[in-house]
Amino acid sequence: MVVLTPIWRKDGEEERPFGPFSLVGDILREVAAGREGVRVVDGMGLMPGDPDLFGDLRLHPNDRGFAEFAWNLADAVR
Numbered sequence: 001m002v003v004l005t006p007i008w009r010k011d012g013e014e015e016r017p018f019g020p021f022s023l024v025g026d027i028l029r030e031v032a033a034g035r036e037g038v039r040v041v042d043g044m045g046l047m048p049g050d051p052d053l054f055g056d057l058r059l060h061p062n063d064r065g066f067a068e069f070a071w072n073l074a075d076a077v078r
Helices: 022-032 063-077
Strands: 002-004 039-041
Touching: 002 022, 022 039, 039 063
Parallel strands: 002 039
Antiparallel strands: none
16 A cells, blocks of 8 residues: 655645644654555655646646656656
8 A cells, every 4th residue: 555645735835724734744654654565655755846737836736747746656656
């Protein structure tokens, strides 16, 4: 099983009521830690922080962005 932490988003540094967005990845890593057969892939490393790779310029990858994501994810799980 592969657990994917969140990918880059333009508003990722904005403060939220639950804390920083990076906390989501930290929680996923903590929950997955020590579980047999579970591997965590850092989503932030899969997508460069380039708004041009996002259809809405901030959150949802466009076709180029998904291609970048797919290649990087394939490398990460090999």
